[in-house]
Amino acid sequence: MQKKIVLADSDIPRFYYNLMADLPFSASPPLHPGTREPISPDDLSAIFPMALIEQEASPQQEIPIPEEVLEVYKIYRPTPLIRATALEKSLKTPARIYYKHEGTSPVGSHKPNTAIAQAYYNHLEGTKRLVTETGAGQWGTALAFACQKFDMECKVFMVRCSFDQKPYRKIMMQLYGAEILPSPSLTTEAGRQALKKDSDTPGSLGIAISEAIEEAIGRKDAKYALGSVLNHVLLHQTVIGQETAAQLQSVGEKPDVIIGCHGGGSNFAGIAFPFIRDKINGADLDIIAVEPLSCPTLTKGNLDYDFGDTAGTTPLMRMYTLGHDFIPPNIHAGGLRYHGSSPLVSLLLEKDLIRAEAVPQLDVFRSAVLFTKTEGVIPAPESAHAIEMAVREAIKAREEGQEKVIVFNLSGHGHLDMQAYQEYLQGNMTAEDAGEGPDLSFGVAC
Amino acid sequence: MQKKIVLADSDIPRFYYNLMADLPFSASPPLHPGTREPISPDDLSAIFPMALIEQEASPQQEIPIPEEVLEVYKIYRPTPLIRATALEKSLKTPARIYYKHEGTSPVGSHKPNTAIAQAYYNHLEGTKRLVTETGAGQWGTALAFACQKFDMECKVFMVRCSFDQKPYRKIMMQLYGAEILPSPSLTTEAGRQALKKDSDTPGSLGIAISEAIEEAIGRKDAKYALGSVLNHVLLHQTVIGQETAAQLQSVGEKPDVIIGCHGGGSNFAGIAFPFIRDKINGADLDIIAVEPLSCPTLTKGNLDYDFGDTAGTTPLMRMYTLGHDFIPPNIHAGGLRYHGSSPLVSLLLEKDLIRAEAVPQLDVFRSAVLFTKTEGVIPAPESAHAIEMAVREAIKAREEGQEKVIVFNLSGHGHLDMQAYQEYLQGNMTAEDAGEGPDLSFGVAC
Numbered sequence A, B: 001m002q003k004k005i006v007l008a009d010s011d012i013p014r015f016y017y018n019l020m021a022d023l024p025f026s027a028s029p030p031l032h033p034g035t036r037e038p039i040s041p042d043d044l045s046a047i048f049p050m051a052l053i054e055q056e057a058s059p060q061q062e063i064p065i066p067e068e069v070l071e072v073y074k075i076y077r078p079t080p081l082i083r084a085t086a087l088e089k090s091l092k093t094p095a096r097i098y099y100k101h102e103g104t105s106p107v108g109s110h111k112p113n114t115a116i117a118q119a120y121y122n123h124l125e126g127t128k129r130l131v132t133e134t135g136a137g138q139w140g141t142a143l144a145f146a147c148q149k150f151d152m153e154c155k156v157f158m159v160r161c162s163f164d165q166k167p168y169r170k171i172m173m174q175l176y177g178a179e180i181l182p183s184p185s186l187t188t189e190a191g192r193q194a195l196k197k198d199s200d201t202p203g204s205l206g207i208a209i210s211e212a213i214e215e216a217i218g219r220k221d222a223k224y225a226l227g228s229v230l231n232h233v234l235l236h237q238t239v240i241g242q243e244t245a246a247q248l249q250s251v252g253e254k255p256d257v258i259i260g261c262h263g264g265g266s267n268f269a270g271i272a273f274p275f276i277r278d279k280i281n282g283a284d285l286d287i288i289a290v291e292p293l294s295c296p297t298l299t300k301g302n303l304d305y306d307f308g309d310t311a312g313t314t315p316l317m318r319m320y321t322l323g324h325d326f327i328p329p330n331i332h333a334g335g336l337r338y339h340g341s342s343p344l345v346s347l348l349l350e351k352d353l354i355r356a357e358a359v360p361q362l363d364v365f366r367s368a369v370l371f372t373k374t375e376g377v378i379p380a381p382e383s384a385h386a387i388e389m390a391v392r393e394a395i396k397a398r399e400e401g402q403e404k405v406i407v408f409n410l411s412g413h414g415h416l417d418m419q420a421y422q423e424y425l426q427g428n429m430t431a432e433d434a435g436e437g438p439d440l441s442f443g444v445a446c
Helices: A050-056 A067-073 A085-091 A112-124 A138-149 A160-165 A167-175 A189-197 A205-217 A231-250 A266-280 A343-350 A361-375 A381-400 A418-425 B050-056 B067-073 B085-091 B112-124 B138-149 B160-165 B167-175 B189-197 B205-217 B231-250 B266-280 B343-350 B361-375 B381-400 B418-425
Strands: A015-017 A062-064 A081-083 A096-101 A129-134 A153-159 A179-183 A222-224 A257-261 A286-292 A302-307 A316-321 A355-359 A405-410 B015-017 B062-064 B081-083 B096-101 B129-134 B153-159 B179-183 B222-224 B257-261 B286-292 B302-307 B316-321 B355-359 B405-410
Touching: A015 A231, A015 A266, A050 A112, A050 A231, A067 A112, A081 A231, A085 A096, A085 A361, A085 A381, A096 A231, A096 A381, A112 A129, A112 A138, A112 A231, A129 A138, A129 A205, A138 A153, A138 A167, A153 A160, A153 A167, A153 A205, A160 A167, A160 A179, A167 A179, A167 B418, A179 A205, A189 A205, A205 A222, A231 A266, A231 A343, A231 A405, A257 A266, A257 A381, A266 A286, A266 A343, A266 A405, A286 A381, A316 A343, A355 A381, A361 A381, A361 A418, A381 A405, A418 B167, B015 B231, B015 B266, B050 B112, B050 B231, B067 B112, B081 B231, B085 B096, B085 B361, B085 B381, B096 B231, B096 B381, B112 B129, B112 B138, B112 B231, B129 B138, B129 B205, B138 B153, B138 B167, B153 B160, B153 B167, B153 B205, B160 B167, B160 B179, B167 B179, B179 B205, B189 B205, B205 B222, B231 B266, B231 B343, B231 B405, B257 B266, B257 B381, B266 B286, B266 B343, B266 B405, B286 B381, B316 B343, B355 B381, B361 B381, B361 B418, B381 B405
Parallel strands: A096 A405, A129 A153, A129 A222, A153 A179, A257 A286, A257 A405, A286 A355, B096 B405, B129 B153, B129 B222, B153 B179, B257 B286, B257 B405, B286 B355
Antiparallel strands: A015 A062, A081 A096, A302 A316, B015 B062, B081 B096, B302 B316
């Protein structure tokens, strides 16, 4: 039995897969925050390079990956697809579970897939400095790494609760040459406003985005980079799903269930989009986006035009949203603490091409520990949301006596999330802390 | 140009390579600590299972790897061999530099290669609990992971300075189900003696070994596990070098220089031993063990019989040693803070089959940062000793205009060593702290 399916350098996809080209319906355009008219490429050029603005609305099905980007991908791509045999056994499930291990990248997550591409296109158009925000620190680390590869400066606004909880991530970004500020900070108008409203705020991705955009617009040679939500970001992540499809095919497997955790949508899109194409073409596939119960954007949010940030400076996007002033509880999956979602993922949910599920933090950590105990790999708390859903699906398969193939994206390792695990192991993590009320545990028999 | 050379599950070596079978001279036997007579297998059976005692003195050239061990290896082996193209470019060297990336294992280092084997053989012979010591925490984490795979308990004495400096490692071991104590502790006679001598001691591997052995001997169903030094440990690590040889061959490369950092000898042996065979058979190979200037066992120690621990409870081994009561300075490469070395590596050095070099901590961290900046991968401080030597060899190749092939083992990633990097980045790391006197920097032109 093959445990691990690896591919060679030469198997890295040569194209990003653009799902928009294959969708049988069209997406609602983003609107200008001032005029509420569809936004023009020119409006976006203050914060993004033209190549990325073009990708944002490209009708082209396959977008070539530049050689320079492929060279950097080769450090860690293709990532392995691993059969979770020990997890299967512990769950006594007839299902076959596979996970795509994006935690094997140098920064420990899937984020470099787009960071490298964004840094490259910016570099090509003369950008000297990229400004961004980060939640758990995964995105900030990835962008810092990518900027260093293309000799650019990098400035990161890090959501304050993560800044305090994850000192190692901060040092890691500094090691990759980046400058880090806790958000909200006193260096931007958006930050000062947020602190005026609540000087004790844990911060949020929404606030940090406002600060980063403000900083980027204020400097001539600087641009802004976003780690999720937008079409071009999701596009770059499709290397994950393309590789996964090739790996499954190489062992003769056809997936039944595809799972990704969901914050802004980028790792979910990465694993899911190439399979959505199959679904459009008639494949019987259950594709699930998993989010925290305490930040239930897809399951409890409204589908409406809203801002991507708290201060209301981004274009308005039609997406599932909890409201741009929603501040999620201080849960440990910092990368999933976002009020909105990607317009493209929202559209797929609206059209029933995917479904969304919300899971409580305690269940997520229990599954993370089960995964560590069985497979030996410690997952990031974000990725553990996907594990929790895979566990649920595997138990369902057992109860229904179905031999399903379940595939999920392990978006990152948890080596830098030890404080969260300590809290869980010591019994100090409560459902109430996560804003979830009493524990609604799902019975895992193992 | 191929950046990364990957192998499939089916390419994992099926045998451990036993260098002893091919050596043209024989090793001096370990002596009983009481009688000073050669030790018998029976003497060792209180702390090791019989299968490992047999491997310790086996004349067999190839020792089959059990299926159960291979199954666990498949989670992360074979590890990739990666061409350090960006590092080469920054050094303007004609040398081609390759690194074997053992940091891709679930615990982030090469240590599971032997931990899994040791846990398996113990499990087979009925051991219910393994006791060990750990320096930086890499070995303790690996053994905890391995014990969990074979349903055994694991107790780890962690050298106090690492226990304090590396809280994440501690939690990681707990997550893998292990019990952790700082060493010296008050729970053993050896620990109490060490604390009586110096209540402020940072601890050492020597003391921690004494404590672990004392604890293992005191319990009927417990055995002791060592993460380095002994023949059977080095044997298990030879999967590294065997894979490396196959990977180099697959791209038509013949190595000129093989480099590993050296603490107790296990990762060095892992990369080097399969190539020593080639050297015995006439290959022109420069094989280098790299150690910290502040703990210069191979370069400044005496070749003599000495104890492996501080309390003098282990068998006496003929090895390079700084004396079993030597307490190394509190440097950040905790895994290299050991007074002794492996008898087998010592023998190779005595017979000029390898050479040893000592490097200062500040140079090591400068090369670690250069490697991070160029290759994007953050190395463990231990592994960075090998990088520093690879950098020196690459510069020498440039100066001599030689197109050498330099191969080193990246024994682990540094994601859990951020405090050390912070100290370096902030300029708070001094040569004096490392017990090295004024900085003896080697001029790196990059």
